[in-house]
Amino acid sequence: xxxxxxxxREFGSGGHSIGKAVAEALGxxxxxxxxxxxxxxxxxxxxxxxxxxxxxxxxxxxxxxxGAFAAGYVKSPQDEIxxxxxxxxxxxxxxxxxxxxGRCADYILERRNVPSLNILIHADMxxxxxxxxxxxxxxxxxxxxxIRTKDKGRQAYYRYYxxxxxxxxMHYHLSLDSGFLGEETCVKMIVDLxxxxxxx
Amino acid sequence: xxxxxxxxREFGSGGHSIGKAVAEALGxxxxxxxxxxxxxxxxxxxxxxxxxxxxxxxxxxxxxxxGAFAAGYVKSPQDEIxxxxxxxxxxxxxxxxxxxxGRCADYILERRNVPSLNILIHADMxxxxxxxxxxxxxxxxxxxxxIRTKDKGRQAYYRYYxxxxxxxxMHYHLSLDSGFLGEETCVKMIVDLxxxxxxx
Numbered sequence: 001x002x003x004x005x006x007x008x009r010e011f012g013s014g015g016h017s018i019g020k021a022v023a024e025a026l027g028x029x030x031x032x033x034x035x036x037x038x039x040x041x042x043x044x045x046x047x048x049x050x051x052x053x054x055x056x057x058x059x060x061x062x063x064x065x066x067g068a069f070a071a072g073y074v075k076s077p078q079d080e081i082x083x084x085x086x087x088x089x090x091x092x093x094x095x096x097x098x099x100x101x102g103r104c105a106d107y108i109l110e111r112r113n114v115p116s117l118n119i120l121i122h123a124d125m126x127x128x129x130x131x132x133x134x135x136x137x138x139x140x141x142x143x144x145x146x147i148r149t150k151d152k153g154r155q156a157y158y159r160y161y162x163x164x165x166x167x168x169x170m171h172y173h174l175s176l177d178s179g180f181l182g183e184e185t186c187v188k189m190i191v192d193l194x195x196x197x198x199x200x
Numbered sequence: 201x202x203x204x205x206x207x208x209r210e211f212g213s214g215g216h217s218i219g220k221a222v223a224e225a226l227g228x229x230x231x232x233x234x235x236x237x238x239x240x241x242x243x244x245x246x247x248x249x250x251x252x253x254x255x256x257x258x259x260x261x262x263x264x265x266x267g268a269f270a271a272g273y274v275k276s277p278q279d280e281i282x283x284x285x286x287x288x289x290x291x292x293x294x295x296x297x298x299x300x301x302g303r304c305a306d307y308i309l310e311r312r313n314v315p316s317l318n319i320l321i322h323a324d325m326x327x328x329x330x331x332x333x334x335x336x337x338x339x340x341x342x343x344x345x346x347i348r349t350k351d352k353g354r355q356a357y358y359r360y361y362x363x364x365x366x367x368x369x370m371h372y373h374l375s376l377d378s379g380f381l382g383e384e385t386c387v388k389m390i391v392d393l394x395x396x397x398x399x400x
Contacts, residue, residue, distance in 0.1 A: 122369055169322055169367055175375035185396065189389060196385065 002097035003117040011150035012128030015121035023099040032101040056153035120175040127179030202297035203317040206305040211350035212328030215321035223299040232301040256353035320375040327379030
C-alpha cells in the first residue's frame with residue numbers, strides 16, 4: 001500500500017503543486033484547502049476565518065487568545081479549529097493512502113500512531129519570490145515580507161500546537177530543496193519512494 | 201557530469217557507508233578519512249591529533265583556543281587543521297566529481313563558488329544506537345552519550361567555522377532519514393539524482 005504522505009512546506013516553495021502532482025501520479029486523494037472547506041462545513045466558521053486561523057498564528061491571535069483562553073476558561077476559536085481540523089485529518093488518513101499538506105498533519109498522525117511518510121519542501125528566497133510573483137502577482141507589501149510573514153505565522157502555529165520547532169530535520173523522512181532540484185524532480189523522487197514502499 | 205556530493209551526517213546514521221556506496225556506484229572518488237591522512241601528510245600533525253581536532257570542538261578546545269588564539273595573536277592548531285583540510289577539499293573538488301563526507305565541505309565549497317549537491321543523513325536515536333553498537337561495540341560510556349557527545353562536537357565545530365547552524369534544512373538540497381528509509385534506499389535516491397543531474 002502507498003503511504004500516507006504529509007507535506008510541510010515553506011511559502012512559495014511549491015509544496016502544494018508538488019503534493020498535488022504526487023497524489024495524481026499515485027491516484028490517491030489530495031487534501032489542502034479541502035481541509036478548510038470541510039472544517040467550515042463542520043464548525044460553522046467561514047472559510048476565510050479558518051484560512052486565517054487554521055494554520056497561522058499572528059501576534060494578534062496570541063494576544064487575543066492568550067489570557068482567558070490559555071487559562072482554559074474559554075475555548076479559543078483557534079483551538080476549536082485545530083481540534084476540528086485534526087479530526088478531519090485523522091478521518092482522511094483512516095480512509096487510506098493520501099497526500100495531506102500542512103496543518104501539523106505529521107504531528108497529528110504521529111500522536112495517534114498513524115504511520116506516515118513526512119516530507120519537507122523548501123527553497124531559497126529567490127526561487128520563492130519568483131514563484132509567488134508568478135502565481136499571485138505584486139501587491140502593496142514587498143514580496144519578501146509577504147513570504148516571511150506567512151512562514152512566521154505557520155511556524156508559530158506549529159510551535160504552539162506541537163511544542164516542537166517547525167523545520168527541524170529530525171521530523172521529516174525526506175527534505176527537498178525544490179529551488180535546486182526543480183519541482184518535477186521532487187515529484188519523481190516522492191512518487192518513486194511511495195511506489196517502493198508499496199512494493200515492500 | 202556528476203555533481204560533487206557533500207555528505208553531512210549525524211553520528212551513527214550511516215552517512216559514511218551511504219556516501220561510500222554512492223561513490224562506488226557512480227565510479228567517483230570517496231573522501232572521508234582520506235582527508236585526515238592527507239592532512240597529516242601535509243601538516244605534520246599526527247592522524248590521531250587531526251581526527252580529534254579536525255571535525256570536533258570540545259569544551260576543552262574552546263577553552264584552550266579561546267583566548268590568545270581567538271584574538272589572532274597565535275594560530276591555533278585547530279585553525280591550522282581547518283585551513284589545511286579546506287585546501288585539501290578544494291583540491292579534491294577541482295579534480296572532478298567526488299563524494300566528500302563531513303568537515304564543513306558544503307560550506308567550504310560554497311564559499312569558493314564550487315557547485316555541489318549537499319546532502320544530510322540523519323536517523324532516530326534507536327537506529328543510531330543499534331548501528332554504533334554493531335560497528336564499534338560497547339565501551340565504558342553509554343552508547344547514547346557517545347552519540348550525543350560526538351554530534352555536539354561536530355556541531356560546535358561547524359558553528360565555529362561556518363557561523364551557521366549545523367543541520368539547518370536550508371543548507372541541504374536533500375535530507376534523508378536513513379533509519380526510516382534504509383541505507384539502500386538512500387543510496388539509490390542519491391545515485392538516481394546524480395545520474396539525472398549528469399544527463400541534464
